[in-house]
Amino acid sequence: MAWQAVKKAKRSPADWWLLVVGFVIFSALGFWVTPAILYAEKPQPFQFSHKVHAEAADGDCETCHYFRDDGSFSGIPGLAKCQECHGEGQDAEPQGDRLEEKVFVEKYLKRGRPVPWQVYARQPPCVFFSHAAHVANAGMECETCHGDHGQSDKLRPYQYNRLTGYSRDIWGWNILGIGGPPERMKMDDCAKCHHENGVRDSCFVCHK
Amino acid sequence: MNWDRRAFVKFVVGAVGGLHASPLVPKLMDDVAIWTQNWSWVPVPEKGELLFANTYNPATGTACRVRRVQARLSGKRVIRVEGNPEHPICGGGVVPADVSMVQASYYNGMRVTSPVMRVSKSGVRRPVSWEAALEVLGRILGDLAQAGKAHTVAVVADDPYTVHGEMLMRLLAAYGSPNLVFQPSARDTLAVAGQVMFGQGEIGFDLANSLYTVSFGTPLLEGFGAPVATRKAFAAWRSDPKKRGVLVQVEPRASVTASQADLWLACAPGSEAAVALGICNLLIQAGAVSPAAAGAEGFEQFKALVREKFSPAQVEYLTGVSPRKLAEVAKGFAQAERAVAVCGPGNAGEPGRVNDFMAVLALNVLKGNLGRPGGVLVRRPLPLRPLGGEVSMPNVPRLDSDEQRPWGVGSLQTLAENALAGKPYPLSVLIVVNCNPVYSGPQAEVMQELCEKVPVLVSISPWMDETASMADIVLPAATFLEGWGDGANPYGSPQASYGIHRPLATINPQAASLGDCVLALAKAIGGPAAEALPFKSVEKALAARTADMGDFKKLYERGWWVQQQPDYGEFPLRTASGRVVLMSDQAKAMWEPPAALKALSYERPLLMAAVPSLRTGTGRQPLSPYMLKILDDTTLAHRDQLVVEMHPKTAEQLELKEGDLVRIASRAGHITARLHLFEGAAPGMVFVPVGLGHSAFGMCLKNKGANYYQAVEVEADPVSGLPQWGLTAVSVAKAGEVSHV
Secondary structure: OHHHHHHHHHOOOOOHHHHHHHHHHHHHHHHHHHHHHHEEEEOOOOOOOHHHHHHHOOOOHHHOOOEOOOOOEOOOOOHHHHHHHHOOHHHOOOOOOOHHHHHHHHHHHOOOOOOOOOOOOOOOOOEOOOHHHHHHHOOOOHHHHHOOHHHOOOOOOEEEEOOOOOEHHHHOOOOOOOOOOOOOOOHHHHHHHHHHOOOOOOHHHHEO | OOOOHHHHHHHHHHHHHHHHHOOHHHHHHHHHHHHHHHOOOOOOOOOOEEEEEEEEEOOOOEEEEEEEEEEOOOEEEEEEEEEOOOOOOOOOOOOHHHHOHHHHHHOOOOEOOOOEEEOOOOOOEEEOOHHHHHHHHHHHHHHHHHOOOHHHEEEEEOOOOOHHHHHHHHHHHHHOOOOEEEOOOHHHHHHHHHHHHHOOOOEEEOHHHOOEEEEEOOOOOOOOOOHHHHHHHHHHHHHOOOOOOEEEEEOOOOOHHHHHOOEEEOOOOOOHHHHHHHHHHHHHHOOOOOHHHHOOEOHHHHHHHHHHHOOHHHHHHHHOOOHHHHHHHHHHHHHOOOEEEEOOOOOOOOOOOHHHHHHHHHHHHHHOOEOOOOOEEEOOOOOOOOOOOOOOOOOOOOOOOOOOOOOOOOOHHHHHHHHHHOOOOOOOEEEEEOOOHHHHOOOHHHHHHHHHHOOEEEEEEOEOOHHHHHOOEEEEEOOOOOOOEEEEOOOOOOOOEEEEEOOOOOOOOOOEOHHHHHHHHHHHHOHHHHHOOOOOOHHHHHHHHOHHHOOHHHHHHHOEEEOOOOOOOOOOOOOOOOOOEOEOOOOEOOOOOOHHHHOOOOOOOEEEEEEOOOOOOOOOOOOOHHHHHOOOOOOEEOOOEEEEEEOHHHHHHOOOOOOOEEEEEOOOOEEEEEEEEOOOOOOOEEEEEOOOOEOOOOOOOEOOOOOHHHOOOOEEOOOOOOEEOOOEEEEEEEEEOOOOO
């Protein structure tokens, strides 16, 4: 056993704290770097105030976000809905003096071009989501999934995942993916809610 | 602290552990997994505003509603076809052929993407401009007219009731050719039977209000008339438990309709009309005869005939239907408050025989349901204006003339046979409009020979189908989602109905509406042909045609016009005597065995018949790749092998087993398929799914199964001359090893 004793004596001090330092530094780096490399920002075409529009509509969200006769939902209202107040084609006029509204009227309304909104809550194409089933049938509130978006005066930055192209709101703003609606809208959240409420949660309920 | 190797390793281990404890690795892995869902070739619906529009599919007679997305830059894109719930007859239903038109229209592998022309020197086909194709076509047709050979130009088209059908009639007559034929249809047979018996051909069956329906060999739930309307009527029979409608199906195979029926009379092949006459005999014997029948022309002769030749025992001998079941149906039919007997296209969409149709209509006459709810009704004429003054027909013999037959209808088969024989003259140019005779025949081999031998073959079609693949000049036509057009009165409709479609999206920028193709052709020919069609576009022609249906914009935005209510209480008889005609010198409510039965021999001991399905259609409309996906292993096995049905006892006699590869051969041609033993198939027969086995349409559809029409042997109806391809005498022999399906 002599040779073992010699070897132990020559060993450097157990610098285990270096392991901790490495762990802490790179763990922090991972937390900091992951969102920075994974997410990019896209500008919205122009600013939009839900607050101003809600006031104009006497707080009635359904003026713009309504169910069509066939049960589909006007999540992002079409240009025709905007034209009801702002006017159509060359007759379109801004209702106020905000710069954003002028951009909207000149660039989109007068040219009849739909506004290319970046949609925070858009689910991936493989997901079939029905507002009718959730709002009209299950009686869920808009705020459950969309938070206070309906009262916002400005549109917050839209971030999307560089790899998947999906909105950051789907994974959630917490990089660990912790939380639930309205902070995030992952499949787990859908499944959890379906499970809790005794609704079928097999694959083809949502994935077509 | 010594910064030695061990310290470094500890730091690295800590760093690696730290990175793994951070979200970097798991998040990246999760996102990479999601990224693989989003390959560039995975189809993703375009984002944009959702728009709805009404339209009409003339091929199925379905009033549709189309969902489109207004894309930000690239215009509108059709994303879905669904039923139009506002249509009074269709009521929101669709069939696979409607729904899958989105995929078929957007799938370039199936489409004619630009005009194509064969270079005369090399024989190679190349894409050309519309102007170049029309210039050459105009020159060829102009030269023929100048040389006095305009009559050697023939046109084969899909539907005479459409605007492009009427345009073709005017164009060809003005150009100087009498040779315009349309695809043979049961509408022609019913019109002839109606003309003979009632002096008018615009008749239909009020299925929706019938409480006792007997269907004689027609696939009521698998493609009869406008399939959506028929299925809606069927659903109504089943929805009221107190007044449940009864359905009796008479045919040799346990089809979908037979399996849904309350009673299935499994008769011998081609003997459905004999069953109808047997029921007629029982009604007459029981004295259940309406005044219209008692006063009909030829009633006594008819009465004697059915008594002598169609007694229950004789019917059992001829058809295999027992006297007990025959009496049960006769009793149910006679006692029902509202009953109707229905005849129609056969399982392969064949037009049917006039005498058979008359036998079924005679049963309705005996019941006295003419002009009554749930009976046989006369349709009101559609308020369509002609596209101009009458154009006189050239005084040249027709290639499809069938003068020896009293009620001869121009037939594609006759035209092809006469043209090939040069009787009385050969063809110089054949123009095929929106149909595919090389595939769907009726006798595919004959049509292929005609198309190979004709000096110039022109195809105007949305699809690069078998005919277009052979054509010297191909012009790209629009589908109903991208072009103007119309359609009217699906088979058997009890009320006048009309549908109109318009461009809803630019799918193929080179495609023109069928009517616009005809107008362009007329303009290229010039002279009287152009003068006969003085319209700038088919849209203007449609506006003129439908001027009596109200505002044109409102009409095309709604997509349909339908007679408010069927005309109950009226059944004007326009025969010379003003009475119903049951028997005349020219046509009789009578049954004769089909020619295929007489053709049975030692070499060809079996009868081949078709298996109809809404999933495959009858081959006149293209399938989409989606429609192949919904076929199960009893239709298409191993992805590309057609499955045919045979009764186990017949298979045993032929020493065949389940899963055998068999060769089905007639005098006209042969096909190869896998054998499936099915107790519901009549013994002595082989049942072949129809609509598969294309040799064109791109990689998704090409060589999937075998083409029924390649083994078909056509017989001409003795009264109308219309080709019949429902039954063919064939041999079935083993051609390969067993492969379980």
